[in-house]
Every structure is written in structure tokens, then in C-alpha cells.
Amino acid sequence: MTQALLRLHGLTKRFGGQAAVDQLTLDVPQGGVLALLGPSGSGKTTTLRLLAGFEHPDDGTITVDGKDVTHLAPARRRFGMVFQHYALFPHLTVAENVAFGLVGREDAGERERRVSEMLALVDLDGFGGRPVSALSGGQQQRVAVARALAPEPRVLLLDEPLSNLDPGLRERTRRELRAALGKIGITTVFVTHEQEEAFALGDRVAVLNRGRLEQVGTATELYERPATLFVATFVGRASVLGGVVTAGDGARLDAGVEWPVETPGALAVGERAAVVVRPEAVRFAEAGLGGTVTECRYLGARAFFTVDVGVGTVEVEASVRAAQVGATVHLAVERALAFPEDAP
Amino acid sequence: MTGRYRGLLLTLILGWVVVYPVALVVLDSVQGPGGWTLEYLAAFAREPREWAALWGSLWISVASVALAGLIGVPLGFVFERLEFPGRRVLGALVALPAVLPPLVGVIAFLFLYGESGFVARAIMQLFGLDESPWRLYGAGAILLVHAYSMYVYFYLFTRAGLAKIDASMIEAAHSLGCGAWRTLRRVTLPLLRPQLAAAALLTFMTALGSFSAPYIFGGGFRVMTTQIVASKLNGDLPMAMAETTALALVALVGLLVLRRQGEARSVVAVGKGTPPSARALSQPIARWGATALGWVFGILLLLPHVTLVVVSLVPLGTWTTQLVPPAYTLANYGTLMTEPERLRPLVNSVWMASAATVGALAVALWAGRLVVQRRVRLRGVIETLVSVPWAVPGTVLAIALATAFSVRAPWVGRWVLVGTVVILPLAYLVRNIPLAAGSVLAGYRQLDPSLDEAAASLGAGRWRTLRAVTVPLLRPAILAGGALAFATGLGDFVTSIVLYTYETRPISIEILSSLRAFDIGAAAAYGVVLMMISAGAMVVGTRR
Numbered sequence: 067m068t069q070a071l072l073r074l075h076g077l078t079k080r081f082g083g084q085a086a087v088d089q090l091t092l093d094v095p096q097g098g099v100l101a102l103l104g105p106s107g108s109g110k111t112t113t114l115r116l117l118a119g120f121e122h123p124d125d126g127t128i129t130v131d132g133k134d135v136t137h138l139a140p141a142r143r144r145f146g147m148v149f150q151h152y153a154l155f156p157h158l159t160v161a162e163n164v165a166f167g168l169v170g171r172e173d174a175g176e177r178e179r180r181v182s183e184m185l186a187l188v189d190l191d192g193f194g195g196r197p198v199s200a201l202s203g204g205q206q207q208r209v210a211v212a213r214a215l216a217p218e219p220r221v222l223l224l225d226e227p228l229s230n231l232d233p234g235l236r237e238r239t240r241r242e243l244r245a246a247l248g249k250i251g252i253t254t255v256f257v258t259h260e261q262e263e264a265f266a267l268g269d270r271v272a273v274l275n276r277g278r279l280e281q282v283g284t285a286t287e288l289y290e291r292p293a294t295l296f297v298a299t300f301v302g303r304a305s306v307l308g309g310v311v312t313a314g315d316g317a318r319l320d321a322g323v324e325w326p327v328e329t330p331g332a333l334a335v336g337e338r339a340a341v342v343v344r345p346e347a348v349r350f351a352e353a354g355l356g357g358t359v360t361e362c363r364y365l366g367a368r369a370f371f372t373v374d375v376g377v378g379t380v381e382v383e384a385s386v387r388a389a390q391v392g393a394t395v396h397l398a399v400e401r402a403l404a405f406p407e408d409a410p
Numbered sequence: 411m412t413g414r415y416r417g418l419l420l421t422l423i424l425g426w427v428v429v430y431p432v433a434l435v436v437l438d439s440v441q442g443p444g445g446w447t448l449e450y451l452a453a454f455a456r457e458p459r460e461w462a463a464l465w466g467s468l469w470i471s472v473a474s475v476a477l478a479g480l481i482g483v484p485l486g487f488v489f490e491r492l493e494f495p496g497r498r499v500l501g502a503l504v505a506l507p508a509v510l511p512p513l514v515g516v517i518a519f520l521f522l523y524g525e526s527g528f529v530a531r532a533i534m535q536l537f538g539l540d541e542s543p544w545r546l547y548g549a550g551a552i553l554l555v556h557a558y559s560m561y562v563y564f565y566l567f568t569r570a571g572l573a574k575i576d577a578s579m580i581e582a583a584h585s586l587g588c589g590a591w592r593t594l595r596r597v598t599l600p601l602l603r604p605q606l607a608a609a610a611l612l613t614f615m616t617a618l619g620s621f622s623a624p625y626i627f628g629g630g631f632r633v634m635t636t637q638i639v640a641s642k643l644n645g646d647l648p649m650a651m652a653e654t655t656a657l658a659l660v661a662l663v664g665l666l667v668l669r670r671q672g673e674a675r676s677v678v679a680v681g682k683g684t685p686p687s688a689r690a691l692s693q694p695i696a697r698w699g700a701t702a703l704g705w706v707f708g709i710l711l712l713l714p715h716v717t718l719v720v721v722s723l724v725p726l727g728t729w730t731t732q733l734v735p736p737a738y739t740l741a742n743y744g745t746l747m748t749e750p751e752r753l754r755p756l757v758n759s760v761w762m763a764s765a766a767t768v769g770a771l772a773v774a775l776w777a778g779r780l781v782v783q784r785r786v787r788l789r790g791v792i793e794t795l796v797s798v799p800w801a802v803p804g805t806v807l808a809i810a811l812a813t814a815f816s817v818r819a820p821w822v823g824r825w826v827l828v829g830t831v832v833i834l835p836l837a838y839l840v841r842n843i844p845l846a847a848g849s850v851l852a853g854y855r856q857l858d859p860s861l862d863e864a865a866a867s868l869g870a871g872r873w874r875t876l877r878a879v880t881v882p883l884l885r886p887a888i889l890a891g892g893a894l895a896f897a898t899g900l901g902d903f904v905t906s907i908v909l910y911t912y913e914t915r916p917i918s919i920e921i922l923s924s925l926r927a928f929d930i931g932a933a934a935a936y937g938v939v940l941m942m943i944s945a946g947a948m949v950v951g952t953r954r
Contacts, residue, residue, distance in 0.1 A: 120863050140866035147867040153860035157882045166878070167868030217869060 071096040071253045072117075072221055077126035079112055086112040088277035090126070094221075094270075097251040100282075101258055101268030105300070109277035110257045114223050117255060119143050130220055146214030146252075148224040152206050154198040160185070160209050161194030167217035184212040187246055204235045211246065222247070224256035228263055240266055261301055273297050293330055295405035298342040303370075305348075305380040307341045308407065317341050317404050320377045323355045327404040339404040345370060345383035351398035355380070359389050373397060417786035420776055424795035426823055427840050431810035432658060432802060438813060439651040454652035463632035464656060467618055470549060470633060471664070474556040474617035475610050481557060482564025482609070489565075490572040493690040494700040503708045505566065506715065507559045509945040511901020512622040513918045514937040515559050517925065518714035520546065520626065521721045521934065523554070528717060531733050551627035556617050558714075563616075564609045571605030572598075577686040611668040618661055619803030621904040634660070635805040639907060642809060654809045658802065665801045718941065722934035729930075742935035752932070755920035756939065762916065763899030766838030770895050771888060773843055774850035775876075778884075782854035783862060793851070800844035804904035811837050812908055834914050837905040842895035849894070853887025893951025897944040 070093035077090040087109040094100045102110040115121045117128060119140035127136045135143055146167075154163050161181050168177045185191055188208035198206060207227065214222060227243065228236045244267055247254055258264050264271045265285040272282040273296070280300075281293040292298035299306060309317040309325075313335050317327045325341065333339055357375035364386060371382045371389055380397060382389075389395050439450050454460050489501045510518065521527050525542035533543055546554075575598065583593040599606075621635040628636055634657040641650040723738040746752050777796050781789040799807065815827035815836075827833045861883070865875040881888065903918035910919050917936050924933035 118863070118867055120866075140863065141869050141871050143867075144869070145867060147864065149860045149864060151858065151860065153858055153864040155861060155864070155879055155883075166865070166870070169870075169874075213864075213868070223867075 069096065070094060071098075071131060072255070073127075073129045074113075074117075075127045075129070077113070077116060077123050077128065079109075079116055079121060079123050085277045087116065087123070090274075090277075090279055092272055092279065092282060094253055094255060096253055098270065099247060099254040099256070099268050101256055101264035101271040102274060103258055103261060103264040103271050103301075104274035105259060107276070108274040110259075110274050111225060112277075113274070114225055114255065114257045117221070118145055118147050118223055144217070144220050146217065146219035146222045148207075148210045148214045148222070148227055150225040150227075150229060152210040152230075154206055154209055154213070156197075156199060158198070159194065160190065160196050160198055160201070163198060163209055164194075164213045164216050166213060180216055184216045187215070187249070188212045189242065203231055204239055207231065207239060208242075211243065215246075215250065215252070220253065222252045222254045224254065226257055226259070227267075229258075229260075236263075243267065273300060275300070291330065292342075292403065295340050295342065295407075298403055298405065303345050303381060304342045305345070305378070307343070307375070307378050307380065309339050309341045309404070311335050311337050311339050311404060317402070319355065321355055321357075321375045325355075325399045325402050327402045329404045333404055333406060338407045340407045341402050341404050343380065343399055343402040345381040347401040348380060348382045348397050348399055350382065350384055350388050351396050353396050354399075355397040357395060357397065359391050359393050359395055362389070362391050416784065417780045417788040417792060420773070420780060421788050421791055421795065424773070424792065424843075427836065428795055428798055428802075428843070430823065431814035432806065434814045435651055435806070435810045436655050436658070439648070439655040442648070450648040450652045451655075454649065454656065459632060460637070460653065460656075463634050463637040463653075464660070466549070466632050467634040467657070468660065470552055470556070470620075470624075471614050471617040473553055474560055474620075475613045477553060477557040478560040478613045479564050479606070479610065482561035482566075483568050483606070485561070486565045486568025486572065488700070490569045491686070491688055492700065493688040494697055494704065496701055496704060497688075500704045500708050503711060505562055506711050508562050509897075509941055509948055510559065510714065511897070511903070511918070511940050511944060512559070512620065513626075513903040513921060514718065514901060514940050515714060516555055516622045516626045517921065517933055517937055518718045519551075519555055519558070521930065522714055522717040528734070535733050546627060547629045548627070548631045552620075552623045552631070552633075555623040555627070556620065558711075560613045560616055563612045564606070567605040567609035567612075568602065571602040573685050575601050575685055580686055607668065607671050610671075611665070614664055614668060615661065615801060615803075618657075618664060619805065619904065621805055621907075625907075635803060635904070638805050638809060642812075642908060650809060651813070654806050658806045661801055661803055661806070715941065718934050718937045721930055722938045724931045724934075726929055726931055742931040746932065746935050746939070752920075755915050755917045755936070758914055759900050759916040759918075759940075760943075762835045762914070763838060763896050763902075765835045766842050766899045767846070767892050767896045769835070769839040770842035770846040771850065771892050773839075774846040774891060775881075775884075775888075777847055778850050778854035779880075782851060782857075783859065796847035796851075797844050799840050804841060804902075805908070807840060808837060808905035808908035811840070811905075828909065829911055831914055833909050834906060834916065837909055838899035838902055841902070841905065842899055845894045845898060846891040849887045849891030850884060853884040857883055890951045893947040897947045900943055900947075901940050 072094040074090055074092045077087055078085060079087040090109075090113060092100070102113055104110045112121060116123050119135075119138060123136060127134055129135065155166065158166070164181045164184050165177055168180060181194065182191070185194055188211055190205060190208055190212065193201070193205070193209075198209060201209065207230070211224075211227075228240055231239055240263065247267075256267065258267075261271075270282060270284055271288060273280040273288065275296045281288060281297045283291075288297055288301045292301065295306075298304055307319050307321065309319040311327075311329070311333045312318050312324060315326055315329070316324050317339055318324045319341060327339070327341055329339075355375055357373040357380065359371050360374050360379070361372040363370045367386060368383055369386045369388075371384060373380045373382055373395060375397070382397065440446060440448065442449060485504060489497060489504065507515065523529050524546045525544065527546070530542040530544065533539065534541070579597055579601070580593060583597045588596060619635065620633075621639070624631065624633045624636045625639070634653060638650055638653045638657065641647075641653055720735070720738075722742055723740065724735040725737055725739050725741045728737045729735040746756070773796070777792050780786045781793050786792075802810075811833060812828055814824055815833060817824045818826050827836065857880070861879055862875060865879045870878065901918065902916065903922075906916045906918055907922075910916060917940055921933045921936045924930070924936065
């Protein structure tokens with residue numbers, strides 16, 4: 067593991083008594099790209115604003131390279147920020163926007179060279195003289211990135227960097243952004259509420275819920291080995307059924323059958339559990355959990371079937387011809403996870 | 411200043427120059443040498459003349475609202491909804507009365523419609539009369555001037571309101587079977603209600619505080635503003651205090667009543683489509699009729715300005731009984747520029763109005779930062795304080811400042827400023843604060859708050875952010891607010907007449923003394939200069 071460049075320790079921010087960010091501890095290594103993923107109200111944007119210095123934490127510290135920057139003014143923090151709506155200065159040209167953070171640091175020639183270097187990085191050579199209002203949404207986004215990177219910040223922060231682009235442009239911009247970040251190797255933290263974006267851009271993803279860190283890890287770790295019920299259901303598709311833990315790594319479902327389960331959380335035999343199963347980890351079988359197919363959503367050759375099992379529903383991914391709506395079916399499980407039911 | 415006390419300094423400063431002086435006047439009206447007393451207020455209440463003045467102020471203001479509305483609203487509809495030749499040029503002309511400072515408008519009316527004005531002379535000549543058939547005098551004359559200068563509020567607010575109404579609302583009404591008249595009554599006018607209420611409030615407050623027209627034309631007709639100044643000049647200070655308190659009270663009640671009118675049933679339209687486009691008048695008769703009427707109206711509006719220019723070219727003592735002046739020279743402008751004592755008021759007005767404008771803009775920027783960007787706890791108080799002077803009639807403010815700052819008592823925040831060069835700029839500044847703050851705060855509210863954060867994250871400190879981001883982006887708002895403030899200060903008469911000294915006399919006071927010396931050419935020349943500078947400021951202020 068590389069030495070952590072950016073370290074958040076016990077970071078807490080309350081708004082009117084309510085903790086928006088609660089005891090958050092996270093490390094980002096030099097050159098790492100961390101995604102903050104969570105539903106709205108999970109505290110991800112507040113965390114980013116605490117990092118940028120726009121908000122002051124009630125508790126906890128932020129360190130860069132071992133130095134405490136918790137109470138440093140935003141202007142002296144040397145963190146670059148790309149805003150959700152870009153916040154380009156409308157009265158300045160593209161080049162003037164990019165040069166804004168360079169004033170007083172380098173001489174004019176050096177500044178000019180740096181501006182064209184940055185514009186080249188985001189593929190906007192020759193756009194320097196244009197007013198920012200003359201650019202498309204995607205171009206504005208790239209100017210915002212160039213502007214944030216120009217002063218060579220220690221950390222780059224991005225707030226929902228792709229949310230303002232239309233879907234077609236989003237994927238291309240995501241690739242370009244990924245390439246640009248990789249090229250300069252800058253330590254990056256970005257906020258998103260879309261897991262696809264988090265997994266595609268971030269090499270690690272921190273899942274936040276109600277101000278708390280649920281889990282941090284790679285996409286595979288989060289999907290295959292979710293630490294909490296929240297992560298299991300928030301990341302990827304999953305069905306949840308109630309049951310009771312039995313001896314020998316199993317759970318007796320309220321629907322009657324017993325399934326083998328893995329228990330990442332601490333669960334004692336006889337305790338109630340929430341059993342989580344992915345659509346691809348369930349299949350139609352001759353015997354097992356019985357239910358009725360209520361819905362079928364086609365996705366080309368594969369389809370998602372919704373099966374009503376009496377005490378809940380289970381989503382099953384199978385070939386299109388595997389079942390029909392209205393049919394009575396049985397389900398067999400390949401892998402299921404059990405979590406404490408009242409997990410916060 | 412940090413945390414919960416952020417904004418306290420500005421609040422204290424505003425409270426000191428805005429609320430404190432008025433509070434002192436109110437206190438003085440119930441305090442005599444022997445302590446608390448109702449004697450002064452009783453003396454005020456016993457005097458029938460005072461009741462007449464109070465009633466005069468009130469009904470003149472209400473009548474001004476009615477007249478201005480009757481002219482301004484239909485005019486707004488015509489210019490916003492109908493297309494006819496000359497619409498653009500005339501549409502701009504219609505706002506012309508706005509560039510005439512109150513006193514200048516009044517003297518232009520005097521030269522035009524007064525008993526020795528152009529119109530009276532023409533009629534005397536035409537019918538062989540020895541005497542003017544009328545005198546420009548009393549309530550009628552005041553209302554004439556008010557209607558001329560205040561319909562602009564209704565006109566501009568109506569046009570702005572109409573431009574915001576979604577065409578699909580009108581179309582929906584038509585498709586539901588509403589005729590044109592019923593659509594107007596049931597849809598358009600209710601949607602315009604907030605704008606009309608705002609125009610009515612503006613007109614009422616302006617008319618209530620109006621001083622120039624009653625002062626020049628009032629004669630025996632009494633209103634509170636002139637009554638206060640008369641009492642003050644006569645040295646009857648207790649009466650002036652009681653009168654000032656009464657006028658402030660009427661203004662407060664008017665403000666509350668009219669503001670409630672605007673809010674009570676103001677509706678927010680959903681959707682933000684495009685307004686209906688102007689309808690071209692297709693029938694030739696209607697087209698030419700509208701055009702002809704429009705031009706006649708435009709000329710009527712322009713006549714006072716033209717009169718002023720013509721009279722300013724008349725050398726002293728050359729125009730006696732002739733219909734039009736026999737001689738025209740630039741002599742009046744010559745003396746105005748070359749004689750130091752004639753140039754003095756011009757210089758005074760320019761520097762005092764400039765200082766007041768800079769001060770008011772600084773206050774406005776400060777308030778905008780605290781109220782909009784920092785959202786300090788005291789933001790509600792600050793926002794109220796910067797808009798309050800607008801509801802205080804100029805005369806009340808002048809008397810209040812004269813009272814507060816004619817005593818040396820530093821421990822209660824009172825110094826002797828009356829008689830110094832500071833008092834007039836201060837008065838202008840206080841009057842200008844709502845104009846500057848209104849514009850600048852609206853500008854701040856349109857700024858994306860993350861621009862400020864973007865500048866900070868790029869390493870810009872507070873002053874560089876202000877200089878390189880905030881001020882350039884607020885430029886239109888600062889120019890508009892500043893231009894309005896500058897023009898108001900430059901043409902001020904109502905506070906100046908209470909607070910001026912010979913050394914600091916502004917243009918308006920010099921116009922008055924020129925009039926009294928029958929030097930109408932000089933008075934008009936000053937008026938033209940004021941008009942030009944105001945118009946120039948307006949052009950700068952409205953340029954994008």
C-alpha cells in the first residue's frame with residue numbers, strides 16, 4: 067500500500083444538530099482516485115466542501131502529506147475544484163479562466179505556456195480566446211477541469227463532474243477525464259450518486275449513507291463482498307428476504323425454505339437476518355422456494371423476472387424463455403448474503 | 411468580526427444614520443425642557459391648518475396614484491402589445507420625464523404652462539387678452555406635475571409585467587371561451603397585480619414626499635412637506651418635530667397598507683414561456699391614428715425639455731411681453747461656467763453627489779456580501795435597514811439629520827455636522843442607499859455562489875475575488891444603481907433646502923435663487939445642465 071497523501075480522520079460536520087458527516091475516516095494514496103458514492107443526503111457533497119475548505123468541520127482533521135490543513139482557508143489549500151455547474155467566470159475568456167489561478171505565481175510567458183498546455187490536455191487547443199458562453203456543455207466541463215488543474219493543485223476535487231452532460235456525451239467525457247487524470251497522476255476525490263460513474267472513474271469507491279462511511283473498496287470488493295446491508299442493496303441489484311440464521315451457515319427464510327448464506331456481519335444462530343441475493347445468483351429450478359412470476363423485463367437475450375414468493379419478491383436474471391408471467395416456479399440459490407436486519 | 415457578530419458593524423452604522431435620527435425627531439416631539447410632554451403633539455392637533463396639510467398630502471398622493479395609473483397603464487399596454495410605426499422611438503421618449511429632476515421639471519412647467527409661460531402668451535396673443543387666462547397654482551398644478559412625472563412608474567412596471575406573462579395563458583383563456591375584455595379582466599390584470607401594486611406604492615411614496623411642486627406651485631394649498639420646512643425656517647422647532655413625526659407616520663401606514671395590497675393576492679405564474687408578440691395594427695386608419703396620437707403625445711412629453719433649453723438661451727432682461735423671446739445667446743452658460751460664484755453650485759453638486767454615490771455603492775456591496783453571500787444572522791435586519799430610507803420622505807430625513815447632528819454628544823453618537831461640508835453628502839448618501847442596494851442586491855442574487863468558491867479554490871483572496879470576479883460581474887447592477895443614485899443626489903432639492911449653507915449650496919438651491927431674482931435664463935441653464943448630466947448618467951447606467 068502506498069503512503070496516504072490525503073487523510074480524513076474523524077471528520078464530523080453538523081448542520082443544526084444533525085450530523086451531515088459523521089466520524090468519517092478515509093485515506094487516499096498519492097495519485098489515487100477516490101469516488102464518494104451515496105444517495106442524496108448521504109453527506110458526500112458536504113465531505114467534498116469540507117475538503118475544499120468551504121465548510122468548517124465541527125470535529126476531526128484533514129491532512130495532506132502529514133500536514134494539517136483542516137482550518138486552512140480555501141485559497142491557501144492548493145486543492146483544485148471542479149464545480150457541478152462548472153462555475154466558469156462568465157466575464158472572462160477560456161484562457162483567462164484557466165489563467166485565473168496562476169496570477170502572481172509565474173511570469174506572463176510561463177503563464178501563457180501553462181494555459182496552452184492545460185488546454186491541450188483537455189483537447190481544447192485554440193479555444194483560448196473564446197468567451198466561455200460560446201462553448202458547449204462538454205467543452206465547459208473541460209475548461210473547468212483545465213482551470214482547476216492549471217495551478218498544479220495537490221488534490222483535485224470534482225463535484226458530480228458528469229451530471230450536467232447528456233447521456234451520449236457522458237461516457238466519452240468520462241473516458242477523457244479518466245485519461246487526463248491518469249496522465250498527470252493527480253490525487254483525486256470526486257462525488258457522484260451514480261455507481262456506474264463511481265466504478266468507471268474511481269479506483270476505489272467510498273459508499274456513504276447518512277453521513278457515515280459504510281465501506282470503501284474497489285468495485286469488485288463492494289459488489290462481491292459488501293460489508294453492510296446498505297452497500298449490498300445500494301451497489302448493484304439485489305432482492306432482500308427476511309429469515310432466521312440456522313446452524314451450519316444457513317438461513318431459514320420466512321417463505322419456508324432454508325438457504326445457505328454467507329454472513330459478513332456478526333450474526334448468531336437464531337438471530338433474525340436480512341438475506342440478500344443478486345439476480346444472477348438465483349435460478350429457476352425443479353424444486354426450492356416457490357412463487358409466481360409477476361413481471362418480465364426483457365434485456366435482449368436475457369430478462370429480469372420478478373417472482374412473488376408470498377413474503378416478498380425476488381428478482382431473477384435468466385434467459386428470455388426460462389419462464390412466463392403468471393407461471394408458478396421454484397427458485398434455487400447459488401449465493402446469498404445475510405446481514406443483521408436492523409443494520410443502521 | 412466573526413461568527414454570530416458578523417454584520418454587526420454594518421447594522422450599527424446603518425442604524426446610526428438611518429433609524430437613529432428619525433427616532434430622535436420622534437422623541438423630540440414628545441419631550442420638552444421639562445421632560446415628557448404631549449404639548450407639541452396637542453398643539454399640532456389643535457391647529458386646523460395642520461389637519462388641512464395632512465389631508466392635502468394624503469389626497470394629493472392618492473389622486474397622483476390614480477392619475478398616473480390612468481395614463482401609465484394603458485400606455486404600457488399600447489407600447490407592449492401593439493405594433494405601429496415609430497413604436498421604438500416613442501417607447502423610449504415616453505420615459506423622458508424620468509431624466510428631469512423634480513425641481514427642474516417644476517420650473518419647466520412654470521416656463522411652459524405658467525401665467526407668463528409660452529402657452530399662456532400664445533393664448534393671450536390669439537384672443538387679444540391682457541391677462542393670462544389661468545394661473546398655475548394650487549392642487550391642480552401640483553397634480554399636473556405629478557401626473558407628468560409619475561405615470562412613468564406605471565408605464566414601466568406595466569410593460570415589465572406584460573413582458574413576463576406567458577402567451578399560452580392568454581391563449582388558454584381564449585380557448586376556454588373568454589373574450590378579449592374578459593381575458594384582460596380575469597387573466598391579464600390579476601397577473602399584473604404585483605407590478606401595479608409596486609407602481610402604486612412607488613407613486614404614493616414619491617407623491618407624499620414631493621416637495622418641489624407644492625413649494626413652487628402650492629400657494630395657499632398646504633401639504634406636510636412644505637409645512638415642515640416652513641415651520642423649521644420660522645424657527646418653530648417643536649411644531650416641525652410634531653409635523654415630521656406625523657408625516658413619517660403617514661408614510662409608514664401607507665407603506666404597510668400598500669405593501670400588503672401587493673402581497674395579499676400576488677400570484678406566481680408557473681411555466682415561463684414567451685410573452686405574446688406585439689400585434690400589428692393592420693387597418694390603415696388605426697395605424698395612422700395610433701402613430702399620430704403617439705407623436706402628439708411624444709411632443710407633449712418633450713415640450714418641457716425643449717422649453718427649458720429655449721429659456722436657457724434667453725439673455726437676462728430681454729424677454730418681456732413678446733410671444734417668443736426676441737434674442738438667443740449662450741450668455742447664460744458662459745456666466746455659469748466663468749463666474750466662480752455661479753460655477754460653485756455646479757461643482758458642489760457634482761462632488762457631493764459623487765461622494766454620496768460612492769458611499770452608497772460601498773454600503774450596497776458590503777450589504778450584498780453579508781446578506782446574499784455570507785447569509786449572516788443579521789441579514790434580515792440589514793436588508794430592512796438598506797430599504798427603509800426609501801419610505802422616509804426626504805423632508806423627514808432632512809429634519810431628522812438636522813436634529814441628530816446639530817448637537818455635540820459623542821457618547822450618544824451625535825456630532826455637529828450641520829453647517830459642515832459633510833451633512834449634505836451624508837443626506838444624499840442615506841437617500842441613495844435604497845437605490846444602490848436595491849440594484850446591487852438583485853445583482854448579487856443572480857450570481858452563482860460557486861463563482862466565489864471557485865475563485866477561492868484557485869487561490870484568490872477576498873479582495874482579489876471582489877476585484878476580479880464580483881465587481882466585474884456586478885458591473886451592470888453597480889452602474890444602474892450608481893447612475894440612479896448619482897442623478898438623484900445631483901438634482902436633490904428636498905433635503906438640500908433644509909441642510910445647505912451658502913458655501914455648500916447645490917444646483918437646486920441656485921436655481922431657486924435665480925428664479926427669485928427673475929433670472930429665468932440662468933435658472934433654465936442650470937436646469938439644462940442637470941437634465942443633461944442626469945440623462946448621461948441614465949444612458950451609462952442602462953448600457954449593457
